Amino acid sequence: MSKQVKNDQIINETQSDLFANDIQSSPLIVQRDGLDIEYRPDAFSCEMSQKWFVDLLNKTPWKQDEVVVYGKRHLAPRLSCWMGESWMTYTYSKNKMRPRAWGELPWKIKTHVEGMTGETFNSVLINYYRNGQDSNGWHADDEIELGPQPTIASLSLGASRDFYLRNKHDHKDKLKLSLKAGSLLMMRGTTQDHWQHSVPKRASAGPRINLTFRTMRVNC
Ligand SMILES: O=C(O)CCC(=O)C(=O)O
Incomplete structure (x- = not known):
């Protein structure tokens, strides 16, 4: 059963604790104030996600991009790899990026995610x-x-x-999820217009890989 939070329900700081402490174990849908997310904690099995983690860790051509913070260039505090098709470009933190060709495993994972969600992605x-x-x-x-x-x-x-997710128009309006191995978070609709997200530092966290599947548009 999904836990649903409807449009007209205001989640204040206290209510957001709903998400703060627990490791969410059932699917969750939140649709309010421009936010439209669906979190499936157990989208993929432990075995599959462990295998994918090890294979991606060893086979991905990681690089450390530069980001501009308050006008100064820094190395991004993570490694990344963007995959897609050769016509694509992406401007990120004032860098014009070009994708690498799809690797076999990321492509395979993409087809699993597409099958599960009914969506299509190209990067x-x-x-x-x-x-x-x-x-x-x-x-x-x-x-x-x-x-x-x-x-x-x-x-x-x-x-x-x-x-964390926070409302662009009211930074005190925040939600927190613990994204666990094998989980799938869908962000849809006007989420990116009205909300920001972040993964803050955590003293004792182990290694983690996150894949965000997206659709790059030809003419925009
Ligand atoms: O690591 C995550 O869960 C989020 C990644 C992210 O925000 C991004 O790739 O834009």
């Missing part, structure tokens, strides 16, 4: 958080190349990490 950004010091700051996946109201499927492997 994936794979992030590797080497330990709890690696992180992903507040941002929305609202790059022009993704077109309006993008659907994004986010698969987590390895260590669980806290994932």
Whole structure:
């Protein structure tokens, strides 16, 4: 059974504790204030997600991108690899990026995610958080190349990490999920217009890989 939070329900700081402490074990849908997410904690089995984690860790051509924070260039606090088709470009933190060709395993995982969600994707950004010091700051996946109201499927492997969402118009309005291995988080509709997300540092977290499947648009 899904836990549903409807449009008209205001989740205040106290109510967001609903998500704060527990390791969510049943599917969760939240649709309110422009947010439209669906979290499936057990989308993929432990065996499958462990195997995928090890294979991706060893076979992905990781690189450490640069990010611009307050006008200064820094190395991103994580390793990444973007895969897709040769015509694609993506402007991220003032860098024009080109994708690598699809690897066999990311393509296979994409077909599983598509089969499970009924969506189609043509690219994936794979992030590797080497330990709890690696992180992903507040941002929305609202790059022009993704077109309006993008659907994004986010698969987590390895260590669980806290994932926060905050309302762009009221930063006190926050939700927290613990994204565990084998889980799938769908972000849809106007989520990227009205909400930001982040993966903060956590002292003792182990290695984690996250794949966000996206659709890059040709003309936008
Ligand atoms: O690691 C995650 O769960 C989030 C990744 C993310 O925010 C992104 O790739 O834009």
